[in-house]
Amino acid sequence: MSGSLAASDLSVRYETPHGAVHALRHVDIEAHPGEVIGIVGESGCGKSTLVTALANLLPANARIDGSISYNGVDLAKLDAHRQRLLRGDEIALVSQDPMTAFNPVLTIGDQLVDFQHHRKDLGRAQKRSRIAAMLGRVGIADAERRMDCYPHELSGGMRQRVAIAAALLTDPGLLIADEPTTALDVTMEAQIIHLMRELRREYNGIIIVVSHHLGVIAELCDRVYVMYAGEVVEGGEVDAIFHDARHPYTQALLACDPARFHEKLERLPTIPGTPPNLTQPPSGCVYAPRCDRAFAPCGSVAPPLVKLSASHVARCHAVTP
Amino acid sequence: MLAYAVKRIGLGLLILVLVMVAMYAAVFLVPGDPATVALGPRATPELKRLLIERMGLDLPVWWQIVEFFRNALTGNLGYDVWSNRPVSTLVMEALPNTLILGLTALAVALLIGVPLGCLSVMRRGTLADAVIGVLSVGVIAVPSFVVAIYSLLLFAVTLRWLPAIGAGETGDIVSQAKALVMPAAAIALGWIGYIARMVRASMMEVMGEPHIRTARSFGLPEWKIVSKYALRIAIIPTISLVAVGLGSILSSAVFVEAVFARPGIGKLITDAVNTRNYPVVMGTVLIMTAIYVSITIAADLLIARLDPRVRDVFRG
Known part of the structure; x- marks a missing residue:
């Protein structure tokens, strides 16, 4: 079963002893079955908070406003028990760091059997044969033997494959990959991207890929949301974002991608300044202090979401349709 | 795992020996004559000597330790001074x-x-x-x-x-x-x-x-x-x-x-x-x-x- 996902006016704040951290503010995103959605932005921009909210895994001190509608159900309003029943069934998360994602004292097979706990119709032997088949599908040779391995006996790349296999085993309508390649070296990263490109051909649910790596997003996604300081500042088709970026932040981000340089540079370019403190988000545009195109209203008036085409939007005073 | 177990057991035996050496050293260092304490101040010298021999206290300390372990290996932990029953029992x-x-x-x-x-x-x-x-x-x-x-x-x-x-x-x-x-x-x-x-x-x-x-x-x-x-x-x-x-x-x-x-x-x-x-x-x-x-x-x-x-x- 798969349905559409839409977060509207979604805000998340963490209550801390030093005040509330407004990690996510008024985010609107949508995704439809068969689509791969990319979420990109620098560290601390709210990417992980967004997908953690989508997967109902926010810590106890998080407060949600707005709605997350999946398949017509508002996930943000479900009780803890109903949320748990969706996790690992309709919604699966591929964890960020394959090195620490698995329990170190249980075998891979043991854990993957447990992760299929929603499938009451299957016996242990059937679950194990599903695991073996899925491990083979994600490119793990000798799957039967690997199932009896402990996580530390597998390489990082292999563990990331197992993590993807684990998520696919639950046959989810919404698959979230949070930084799936960040902890891997470049060769492994290429292999995992290749694997995910293959998988998306046979998969018809929604895939959400979170990365700060523009190359990963460009390779895998249909549509991209660019996040900055807890807001979505630009969103659109992958081509529009990479070739016709309109928001100054997206443009600056693209200008800093080493993969796009043609000549060797003495120093890598950076965006000057630092993201704002999210305990007191600025009243105007969040990017204004670092923006080279900022003008009068940027410092005090929050910019509107400007619709540039059917799917391309940017939150900026300086852009016009 | 086996090598680890053997190593741990060897270390354990060493600890046993060290503890017993420390025990004998303690007895040796405690002031006063054990036989006098045990028998009281009015005991005859003959009785005292008998007891000292029975406890093996007349031998050098290191020899007492060696004897103790040699006997312990055969399951003999010595005899109760008073009842003469085997300590192991x-x-x-x-x-x-x-x-x-x-x-x-x-x-x-x-x-x-x-x-x-x-x-x-x-x-x-x-x-x-x-x-x-x-x-x-x-x-x-x-x-x-x-x-x-x-x-x-x-x-x-x-x-x-x-x-x-x-x-x-x-x-x-x-x-x-x-x-x-x-x-x-x-x-x-x-x-x-x-x-x-x-x-x-x-x-x-x-x-x-x-x-x-x-x-x-x-x-x-x-x-x-x-x-x-x-x-x-x-x-x-x-x-x-x-x-x-x-x-x-x-x-x-x-x-x-x-x-x-x-x-x-x-x-x-x-x-x-x-x-x-x-x-x-x-x-x-x-x-x-x-x-x-x-x-x-x-x-x-x-x-x-x-x-x-x-x-x-x-x-x-």
Whole structure:
């Protein structure tokens, strides 16, 4: 079963002893079955908070406003028990760091059997044969033997494959990959991207890929949301974002991608300044202090979401349709 | 794993030898003549000499130690100075009572302490967690002999529910069990607190690890995450604590056996020390050290069994 996902006016704040951290503010995103959605932005921009909210895994001190509608159900309003029943069934998360994602004292097979706990119709032997088949599908040779391995006996790349296999085993309508390649070296990263490109051909649910790596997003996604300081500042088709970026932040981000340089540079370019403190988000545009195109209203008036085409939007005073 | 076990056992034997050397050194260094203390100031020189020879105290200390181990290897731990009964027989008579007491106390402490620690984690930040926390610290602070005396007053003297002294009638399981309740509870109480706090602390640490988030992201029920995914890792420090703590459990057995006049190793040692009955002291200490060392080794092997990463370190 798969349905559409839409977060509207979604805000998340963490209550801390030093005040509330407004990690996510008024985010609107949508995704439809068969689509791969990319979420990109620098560290601390709210990417992980967004997908953690989508997967109902926010810590106890998080407060949600707005709605997350999946398949017509508002996930943000479900009780803890109903949320748990969706996790690992309709919604699966591929964890960020394959090195620490698995329990170190249980075998891979043991854990993957447990992760299929929603499938009451299957016996242990059937679950194990599903695991073996899925491990083979994600490119793990000798799957039967690997199932009896402990996580530390597998390489990082292999563990990331197992993590993807684990998520696919639950046959989810919404698959979230949070930084799936960040902890891997470049060769492994290429292999995992290749694997995910293959998988998306046979998969018809929604895939959400979170990365700060523009190359990963460009390779895998249909549509991209660019996040900055807890807001979505630009969103659109992958081509529009990479070739016709309109928001100054997206443009600056693209200008800093080493993969796009043609000549060797003495120093890598950076965006000057630092993201704002999210305990007191600025009243105007969040990017204004670092923006080279900022003008009068940027410092005090929050910019509107400007619709540039059917799917391309940017939150900026300086852009016009 | 085998090489690791052999190494641990070799180290254990070395510890045994060192402990006995220290014991003999202590006897050698204690001021006063053991024979005089034992026989009293009015004993005849002949009697004293006889006793000194019987205890082997006329030989050089190092020779006493060598003799002791040579005899111990053949199962001979020497003879009680007063009754002339073999020390090994005395120890074997007393040992079951103490082991039953210690193991019952430990089992009770684990069976109550571990679930309490888990409950504390599952209900963290709630009233239940706070109550368990306060009670744990409370019972840790109370020495076992205080619990022993007050429970003796309450349950044996006032309420007359349980026998005050002894280990129960031989062959009567019910009377033996009744006699076990208070001594075991006196020892276990503090350990329930220790174990609950230890399990809670290491469990809280484990619950913050990314693999727990993975288990949650697959919607596993919280009780399963706690009892299978977290406890297997969190129990490891507790096993070490309990193995080391068994030494203190056995030494609190000394007090508790004294309070309840319960025959056992504790009472045997106390009596032997009071009467300067050195062969009994030495034999008992050797057996207790051997038990303690074996338990520590068993705990290390169990940890290696539970944690495949430790296992691999020793395999390599």
